Amino acid sequence: MAHTSEDVSASTASVAHADGADDAVVVTSLQYAYPDSPPLISDFTLRLPRGSRCLLIGANGAGKSTLLQILGGKFMVGQDVVRILGRPAFHDLLLTSSGDLGYLGAQWRRDVGSIGGDVPMQADIGAGDMIHRVEGVDPDRRQRLIDLLDIDLSWRLNRVSDGQRRRVQICMGLLKPYKVLLLDEITVDLDVVGRLDLLDFFQQECDARGACIVYATHIFDGLESWITHVAYVENGKLLKGGPVDSISELQSRKLFPTVEAWLRKEKQERLQRKQASQKAPKPPPAKTSAPFMPSKHMAFYRG
Numbered sequence: 655m656a657h658t659s660e661d662v663s664a665s666t667a668s669v670a671h672a673d674g675a676d677d678a679v680v681v682t683s684l685q686y687a688y689p690d691s692p693p694l695i696s697d698f699t700l701r702l703p704r705g706s707r708c709l710l711i712g713a714n715g716a717g718k719s720t721l722l723q724i725l726g727g728k729f730m731v732g733q734d735v736v737r738i739l740g741r742p743a744f745h746d747l748l749l750t751s752s753g754d755l756g757y758l759g760a761q762w763r764r765d766v767g768s769i770g771g772d773v774p775m776q777a778d779i780g781a782g783d784m785i786h787r788v789e790g791v792d793p794d795r796r797q798r799l800i801d802l803l804d805i806d807l808s809w810r811l812n813r814v815s816d817g818q819r820r821r822v823q824i825c826m827g828l829l830k831p832y833k834v835l836l837l838d839e840i841t842v843d844l845d846v847v848g849r850l851d852l853l854d855f856f857q858q859e860c861d862a863r864g865a866c867i868v869y870a871t872h873i874f875d876g877l878e879s880w881i882t883h884v885a886y887v888e889n890g891k892l893l894k895g896g897p898v899d900s901i902s903e904l905q906s907r908k909l910f911p912t913v914e915a916w917l918r919k920e921k922q923e924r925l926q927r928k929q930a931s932q933k934a935p936k937p938p939p940a941k942t943s944a945p946f947m948p949s950k951h952m953a954f955y956r957g
């Protein structure tokens with residue numbers, strides 16, 4: 655069973671912060687459907703304190719990317735439904751423009767350096783030019799990221815490997831210090847050392863600055879001791895959620911076999927449902943289809 659927001663907050667003591675929000679992420683009874691599509695996310699409640707690192711787990715199509723985009727303020731939901739640092743994710747434009755809320759995800763991967771303006775990531779431009787064009791960056795932080803990601807500033811972005819290009823893109827996405835960071839499978843192209851060093855960097859950011867990270871990934875290497883919270887989503891529902899030490903299966907078994915068991919059970923049940931529905935007699939075709947009615951949580955996309 656999913657923890658309620660009360661369960662989770664009771665087990666994670668938070669300290670008061672200057673901006674008045676004790677929690678980094680609070681989602682309350684979120685419902686969501688894409689236009690012209692059936693409901694995807696239903697009754698989703700989750701609370702993440704400052705300093706937490708939450709692994710967002712789920713099978714393909716479970717709704718992880720959608721959730722991250724909602725948390726990132728890209729889809730319109732009610733003002734009280736998704737609060738980031740105590741502010742409404744979609745309605746408070748300052749959250750993202752100030753850099754307090756960062757999102758490195760699918761949209762970001764396809765397009766451009768998110769902070770670097772309108773330069774395509776495959777243009778004939780130097781990595782150094784790209785990274786240095788971002789204004790208002792602490793030079794020590796910039797150098798630390800360049801070293802951490804092992805970036806050669808003379809790389810031309812149209813002549814590097816996918817992993818090298820991704821390093822430059824990640825560097826640009828992290829130049830400004832965020833308070834909440836949403837990561838959607840951004841480390842797939844990185845080699846083992848690059849990925850582990852980046853995880854270390856994130857951990858330091860959470861421990862030192864109280865940053866909160868929500869990370870959706872199918873790659874679990876190095877995550878066992880990295881995560882503080884888990885959110886396991888099946889078909890848009892939170893099946894298990896909260897601090898790692900509140901998830902009973904994770905006390906007796908390691909992360910990977912636990913998640914494998916969850917997903918295998920889910921797949922088995924999905925197959926059984928499919929077989930049962932194939933055997934069931936088909937209902938007569940409907941005479942008319944219901945008109946499309948937008949709900950109050952329906953999507954309005956901010957790219």
Ligand SMILES: Nc1ncnc2c1ncn2[C@@H]1O[C@H](COP(=O)(O)OP(=O)(O)OP(=O)(O)O)[C@@H](O)[C@H]1O
Binds near residue numbers: 712713718721
């Ligand atoms: N723009 C869209 N319009 C309608 N349906 C969508 C849209 N984007 C995603 N979906 C549907 O929403 C469901 C959840 O997709 P989502 O990308 O959030 O899943 P995911 O858990 O991130 O999957 P994966 O692990 O494969 O990345 C899928 O069934 C998908 O087809």
